[in-house]
Amino acid sequence: MSSGWIEMAAARDLAIRYGFIVLLFGLIAYFAIAAGGFVSPQSAVFIFQSVAITGVLALGVTATLVVGGFDLSIGSVATSAMMAAAYVMVVLEQNAVVAVTACLAIGVIVGLINGWLIVYMRVPDLLATLGMMFLLVGLQRIPTEGRSIATGMTMPDGSVANGTFSAAFLALGRHRFDFFIPNLIPVSVVVLLVLAVLIWFFLEYTRFGRMMYAVGSNERAAELAGAPVKAYKIWAYVISGVFASIGGILLAARLGRGDIASGNNLLLDAVAAALIGYAVLGAAKPNAFGTAVGAVFVGVLLQGLTMMNAPYYTQDFIKGVVLVVALVFTFALSGRGKR
Amino acid sequence: MSSGWIEMAAARDLAIRYGFIVLLFGLIAYFAIAAGGFVSPQSAVFIFQSVAITGVLALGVTATLVVGGFDLSIGSVATSAMMAAAYVMVVLEQNAVVAVTACLAIGVIVGLINGWLIVYMRVPDLLATLGMMFLLVGLQRIPTEGRSIATGMTMPDGSVANGTFSAAFLALGRHRFDFFIPNLIPVSVVVLLVLAVLIWFFLEYTRFGRMMYAVGSNERAAELAGAPVKAYKIWAYVISGVFASIGGILLAARLGRGDIASGNNLLLDAVAAALIGYAVLGAAKPNAFGTAVGAVFVGVLLQGLTMMNAPYYTQDFIKGVVLVVALVFTFALSGRGKR
Amino acid sequence: AMAQDKPAPFDKPGAVKIALVRYLSTGDFFQAYLSGVEAQAKALGVDLRVLDSRQDAALQADMVDQAIALGVQGIIIQHGLTESMKEAAQRAVDAGIKVVAFDVNVENPKIPQIEQSDRDLARLALEQAIKDNGESWKAGYVYVAGIAPLDRRNETWVDFKKKYAGINEAAMFGTLDNPIANSVANQARSVLSANPDIKVMFAPYDEFAKGVKIAVDEAGFNKDIKIYSADISTSDIAAMREPDSAWAATAATNPAVVGQVSVRALAQLLAGEDPGHNVIVPPTLITQKDLIDKDIKNMEDLSAKLPQFAHADVAMPAWMPNPNAK
Amino acid sequence: MGNDAVFRVDGLRKSFGHIEVLGGVSLDLHAGEVTVLMGANGAGKSTLVKIISGVYERGGGTMSLAGQDFALQDFAPKTPAEAIRAGVVTVHQNINDGVVADLDVATNLTLDRLSGSGAPTLFNPGRVRREAKAVADRMELTIDLKARISDLSLADRQMVAIARAMAHQPKVLILDEPTSSLSSAEADRLFALLDRLREQGVAILYISHRMSDIRRLADRIVSMRDGVISGVFDRKPLDYEGAVNAMLGRKIHLDRIVARNSARPVLTIEGLRIAEGSRPISLTLGDGEVVAITGLVGVGKTALAETLFGVRKPLSGTMVLNGKPYAPGSTGEAIAAGVFLVAKDRGENGIVGDFNIQENISLPFHKRMSRLGVLKRRIERATARRQIQELGIVCRSEKDEMSALSGGNQQKVMVARWMSQAARLFILDEPFQGVDISARRDIAAKLRASANGRATLLFVTELDEALETADRILVMSEQTIVGEHRNADIDLERLLAEVAGGPSQSAA
Ligand SMILES: Nc1ncnc2c1ncn2[C@@H]1O[C@H](COP(=O)(O)OP(=O)(O)OP(=O)(O)O)[C@@H](O)[C@H]1O
């Protein structure tokens, strides 16, 4: 009987650890059979491409989840960065480097302000970043009075903006690297993968990452163990802001214009990916690997459903059902759970 | 010197307690001077009416905040209830009572499921309710394949739906009670006020409410003191679900149809109101009175700005700025803060 | 025209106060519409109030009452839902206020309906598609139900499918997830990998078309597929003009003109004239070829070189000032 | 009295995973009797308590409780609420499990009434405060009823939790290490109250590692070892030594310590004031010396420890460490200077709940255990293993979750954390909270054995702990040092007088 128990416990442990991954591969297998053309290098690349932007945002928000915070402003940071890039190139007629710098600067500044509000002004995280979200959604529209930014647009003062998106900038959204097959892997996918590996390594293997987890679990204990807790928390929001602005750069490069958008869906999808990450490998806590898998999972699901001609509303529904079921599975079994 | 200190501390205390209320009245005074027609019974009623639906949702989500949870599904519960009301009356040709019952049932069921997921399946609150949100957003569109529901609509099977919104149901959105001035106060405002008083009284003056605060602050201590913690948490989600569904009923009654495009901003606006509530009277915790004031605050701000002809994007911006400044003020001064 | 040439009450500048009550405001179409309204209001010398409900239909109805309380003489209702606006519009009429409605049917004989005929838009684009590709092709269709103009454009698409049996709708997709072009691009990519033999993409909303174009470019199908759409903006022009662009044609009314027409129709009512119950702003078909041949780079060029796009002689009595006239 | 058991457990078993924690525990509690349960850290005492109080499900065995007619009836509470309703009231080991930090004292004192099903639905703040006052008065609590718990010291919180339990008029009262953060004055109040309850016929199960408590209260001692009862002692006079031996499974040997002197100063404090209006502190700590500072709760011990560790700034005064001025601006600077602090109240200030033992031990020393910022996990693991060995932490492996450790073992991890690297000034604030007698002596011996090369400063409320560990004992009162004693032939009377009221009163 005792050995039976041990086997059961081991099986449960396996289910918790690998259940989600198995589900992912199950989904892939199902779509491979059900939807023609699903299995191909191009299709795989495309899935990554479709989740690149939300994935990058999700990796950023993971950093704030790790320190026990939350960042609701990521979607609006991304769209603000997109508008800024377009404004810099189209209206101010600057080059790609200036545009990218401007975007990253926005990410850093917003991250610093968020961090400052939360750490020094002691505003609760949800509140501070919600305020920041509203603020940015409005702010990004003020320079053009609510117009999208594209070459040839008329500015509020009646002048015409004649700058163009530089080729170098557009390449960020459109260039593809050769990888066995020529022109296979888009820049955005490379960016996603590089950032995922970076933040994963940072969180799992460096002392800074470890301390961020400590801060998230018991701030006071981390402080009494010599950690500059405030700095770590601010850093987390800066990481989140910068990642969101990188997402915005990719968005601008893909769209080739500064599009009026709230970024709410970017926020929700990114949060979904980061939260699904809790369930991956039974981590039951925010983690970069899980976030990346979560993003890909959502990508596979949507890609497969679209290929099977499922209407958009069934996609939302199935996304919700799969999310709930997968999470019940993980958390109910693992018996941990609790942010 | 010592008495100077005491006075300063007292002044700070006053600032914390009444700062937000003073800000609110300051705003009203400003708009009264700057925007013609701002001060009138009609205008006041209009402000309440404009925030009635978000306010009801915000009161519901306050209950989940009190037990230390969060409910991201409220917006989708409201729109699902709206669609259900329309479906029941227009497609199934039932009366107002059936429609209202169906909506409330949706609220109860969703609340129970959310609570069950969080309490028994141990899925973290954000995750469970995010999944529920996606699920409902999809689900509400399936019966009509994404169409809005209105009298005379063609159903997916080609038949025509001939039911109508009953007059009794529409009255929920459109009837106005006399109050000194005839036809002054709409039903939705009355609903908001009644629910606000109810939930405020419940949270502050019944033992259930007090225990909910205890659960939110220290679940384990509450449980060891003999509280049925699980039941309290589930209750909180049921309250939240029911309030959201009441919001949905009001929405349906005011629109007169099941409109799939409506209700997008309900979640964020409701959350903003509930979180602003933290700052009211220096509570630094979720509280019903604060939530109600928060909702009215947003209403006053938007109404005032609209009357001053501020474009929509500056409204978001100013909403964000005021939110952030007000909160910095409260939390930085109070030195508490922390969810 | 000089102020004194105008009929009462426009003979006194600043005497007339009107309100624009909006349902939708975010996006280029609505921004351009607003600028048209503002330009015409300025030319007429009326005081314009903009009430913006930000896609809150219930609030929009309240805003009509608010406008009444503000003491305006005229109201333009821009978009919204029939059910929620019908009674509010009636209340305004009862209060003696003149009302016109753009793109929302408030079912009121006293209220002129301004329309940018969505059915015509879709028809023009689809006729061009038939002209370019013959009567039988495999199509992808972008549609989200429940949005009034898209539903009306959809009716035309359904009619065309009935009329031309050779049109084979291989996939229908669409989403309004923000940013729309990015989300639609993701869907379109999936659709293209499942149906690489699609020849025509009908995307009757320019945000959809932009997304489809991104996907087509990313899949490298830009020479094999043609996109037909509705609506236009400066960035759409740039996208259509790109070398080997798949975006073949779009049908559009100029939103600024629609805005102008809305104000003019209201002004006619206020001056005691009748603009007619249905004020239709005719659409223009804009093809890739037009844009390249005429070297049209932005909306200003488009207005200059396609005059029917710049100005519609709708609701244009002699006394009416033309805001485009310099 | 003594034969009629009001509560009985029989053959109780409990396993976590496949580790058996309770291997068939049988125990009787009698009305009007204090049964002391003794056991080393990790013996399973708290687990037993949690099963009795309905927190854990039992793995086997039976429990029974006397009903109205004094006959034993089956007792199997599924929730804490059921246990409380049946008259079995518990004060748990973890103090923060006993109070709700965000609510005020009055609500906390009446918390279980609010949660009980019989309570009136309406929450009347006035009535609640009256009830709370009654509860507080019985316990002679002087805490402001409107204060928020989070603003109170741990001792006050503990008193609130105890007061609430007492107010129930329980049949069976269980106290799991209630005095671990109380001063002797507060403990005395608790004992007086327990005496009264004993007279009223309450059956009391009392768990403690403090011999002074046990001597004061016990009518009967039950020793527990490795999840089974290893001895019951109820013949007067009670055989305390036998009970300790039964719980440890061996004899404990008492070495009197030999107080040492130190010539080389490590830390010199001059005119340090830690609170508004307090008198300045001056003292010198030498290399190789172990100094204990004792005093009542709330006299500023923690404040002094935190000042030395850079958590708070002194109002005035200077510190010199290793001959150099020392004014740490943060805990990080203090650690870099070689000043370590084992903070008190491990749950709040020490344990990182999401981390396992290994990660908890390495926490302050990441910098030393990494290259180019990358943690060297092998060194981390080796360190953890060594420390687990050193301090005899009872666990399965260094990968165990902290929540799977018994309270005393969690405390040992906290000490192990800071002993894993060499300090210059090693400060320990109440390091023996919840540690059993034998482990306490082990830790004290380790502290003394490794004392060379650093100064060691110990803050303890229990005088015994100071006497067992220190070379020198300083007495603190009202935020300043009021007495100094070499730990050899101490004038205990003078020392106690200093503790109680400072030198002025003791002179009188
Ligand atoms: N949740 C748990 N999961 C796994 N093991 C546990 C758990 N709780 C306790 N244990 C183990 O059970 C044993 C007994 O723990 P318990 O807390 O009952 O000890 P204790 O006698 O109260 O010790 P202390 O004097 O240190 O408080 C310990 O070895 C501990 O590691």
Ligand SMILES: Nc1ncnc2c1ncn2[C@@H]1O[C@H](COP(=O)(O)OP(=O)(O)OP(=O)(O)O)[C@@H](O)[C@H]1O
């Ligand atoms: N931040 C603070 N604000 C207000 N009072 C404080 C603060 N910190 C400490 N005190 C008070 O100062 C006194 C000394 O506190 P401290 O925690 O140093 O006492 P202690 O002697 O270490 O007590 P213990 O024996 O419980 O460790 C206590 O009465 C405490 O309530």
Ligand SMILES: [Mg+2]
């Ligand atoms: Mg214990």
Ligand SMILES: [Mg+2]
């Ligand atoms: Mg202390």
